[in-house]
Amino acid sequence: MSSTENRSRRNVALALMAHPDDAEITCAGTLMRLAEMGWQTHIATMTAGDCGSLTGDAAEVARMRIAEGTAAAQLGGATFHCLNEHDGRVVYDRNALQKTIDLFRAIAPTLVITMPMSDYHADHEITGQLGRAASFVFAAPNASALPLVPGSTVPHLYYCDGHGGTDRLGHKVEPTTRVEITDQLDRKTEMLACHASQREWLRVHNGIDEYLSTMRYYNQTRGSECGVEAAEVFIQHTGHAYPANDLLAELFPLSASCPDEMKDTPSATGS
Template sequence: MGLSIFATILVLAVVLAAGTAKGRRWFERNYRHGIKMTKAVMIAGTGLVAWNALCAFLPHPPWASDLCIATTLLFVVIAAATVERFRIRPMAVKDRRVILAIGAHPDDLEIACGGTLAKLVDAGHEVHTLVMSHGAVGGDVQLRPGEARNGASFMGVTGVQVCNLPDTNLAAHTNELVAVIEARINEVKPDMVFTHSENDHHQDHHAVHLATLRAARRHSSILCFESPSATRRFNPAVFVDIEDYLDVKVHAVAQHKNQAGKPYMGADSVRGVAAFRGAQAKQRFAEGFEPVRMLGSSIAGL
């Protein structure tokens, strides 16, 4: 009975840990197929808890206890092997870089380069994000800044700044855009800057692109990412393999619950774009970037 009670407590602890919001978030951020893993652990673990409880507190033949304990040990071994198999293993780099990613709206960075930013974080680089507006026109202004911080936190970003320049009218505030970006560049001193592409239909995205080029006019490495509103002229020449980070990107985008009804926010859309860029890069999944200019040493670890 003692071993059955111990096994019950052990498996119950695993199930409870996986079922908490923090537990689910940990699986989503650190594992491929994190949601599926969490569900599998909870389903199998709940069944084992019930079985162990029956063996511990109800009359049963001796072989039932032995089978119960053996099954529990098998569960632990399989769970450990699965955790080992699907854990994301980043490539650690010796030369730590500082990255600054600049987006017009709260969800832009997760959609465009969420996999790359998370990969950079895991490789040991210091990543900062700058969001130029609260996205008031496209959603709930009370929620979207917090969702930008949630997305950045999920990716592991060191620092996030959310500004309150007018959504859909950033082009009328070019000098303010440039001043904010310059100040952030001077503050964090990035080795690489990510921003919107010139080839983008959205007026705010285009305005941020131009402002970034002005603010980072002396910077050696600028890459432009792809937004859902990118034109057919968007032509990436730099690709980042995000096969291990595709699920991380999907979950980062999902932090923006206020935008959940928009078609480009769905997991299928995110995966589809990554598959298309991956095919171009001869990989399974990738994110594509247009280089304004790029110093090779600034992107170590990708």
């Protein structure tokens, strides 16, 4: 059996994020839809978010945020992993890349969602670079000492939306792919609520209050752009060796209520 045929029979999704709560903001609705279809889903973070608190030392904050991330992932039907890099100091180096490759090797994802290459937080951008690199090389026999899962191959790869739908310079992100999450929005809100430690931190450090309603408004805004109540959006990586078909759009075509101009786009039709 070819690796392509194996991949088509293995439905494993991995969201590689920078911090606990990033998945709940950007892609948890899509992960839930995949889980509802029988996919095995994973949420992994490069860091434990140990700088994301006003009180407590790094080890204490890390334990708290890993517990929050684990609870949120379980609520969404996913398995949580943390690679324990330092919050605010994620770098692209051999050690971080090998950790990421080993994670991919163990999970052998067939669909990967990672962070945008241009975003307000450098940790997000470096995570996206690590996710792209690991997705390309993890199936090479000599890339990891871990055993190679049969059917491991280059997965479908997507980058999630930038914070507030913009890149690091404030330019609007134009997605290639939109996934309706209207029916998942309430449970996505419950998942984000598991990260109780973050509301006060974000209010003081980033000037953001109403942690949950801000996420909902963001998803509803993206949904309004394509005629649905709520949506998550992505940019697909279709470079050399990566699958070119838009798998998410094929699995979750937008509803008939979508405006005609959206129906004509590949992300709406799944073409």
